Amino acid sequence: MPDLSHLPTLLTLAALVSGLVAMIALSTASLFVILNQRGLARTEKARLFVELYRQYDTPEMHTALYELLEWREAFGSRFDHQFAVEFAKQSELGNRLDRARRTVNRYYTTVAKLKTIGYINQTTASILLNTQGLNVFYEIVMPMNDEKYGRLPASRKLVAVLKKIRPRYLNGGFG
Numbered sequence: 667m668p669d670l671s672h673l674p675t676l677l678t679l680a681a682l683v684s685g686l687v688a689m690i691a692l693s694t695a696s697l698f699v700i701l702n703q704r705g706l707a708r709t710e711k712a713r714l715f716v717e718l719y720r721q722y723d724t725p726e727m728h729t730a731l732y733e734l735l736e737w738r739e740a741f742g743s744r745f746d747h748q749f750a751v752e753f754a755k756q757s758e759l760g761n762r763l764d765r766a767r768r769t770v771n772r773y774y775t776t777v778a779k780l781k782t783i784g785y786i787n788q789t790t791a792s793i794l795l796n797t798q799g800l801n802v803f804y805e806i807v808m809p810m811n812d813e814k815y816g817r818l819p820a821s822r823k824l825v826a827v828l829k830k831i832r833p834r835y836l837n838g839g840f841g
Contacts, residue, residue, distance in 0.1 A: 711786065718794055722773055730766035731799050734806045737763055746809035753814065767810045774803045778824035781831065788831060795832040804834065
């Protein structure tokens with residue numbers, strides 16, 4: 667007859683080994699899930715980056731930037747006030763300028779919001795802001811926004827976020 671005195675020790679050892687194997691399997695599965703989620707998050711962020719770059723590189727954005735530049739050139743330092751006058755009249759020109767203002771505003775405020783909530787990092791935001799239109803946003807769109815809405819604190823916060831990342835494009839010029 668076999669010696670059964672070591673049976674409780676062997677059963678305890680087997681249970682420990684089985685538990686250890688289960689813990690290793692659970693840890694491996696958890697690590698796989700974490701790595702998979704990180705990969706998906708990177709893919710989603712890359713997709714967003716490409717989408718934002720496409721948004722900047724549209725004919726609509728190009729036209730908006732040049733319309734705003736031409737408007738400022740035509741009216742000098744009073745361009746923002748004259749925009750408010752045209753917009754208040756609901757003239758075709760006022761509406762066209764407002765569409766141009768919104769197009770440019772939407773791009774830059776989206777970048778600021780994504781940076782604020784931590785969805786994009788400093789480097790990504792800096793790359794997205796490395797565009798000639800940044801100066802148009804700061805120098806033309808923001809004064810037009812102020813004329814239309816007043817100096818909104820929320821807008822000022824977004825501009826402060828952007829200026830910390832990139833205060834201007836290159837030497838401040840356009841084109």
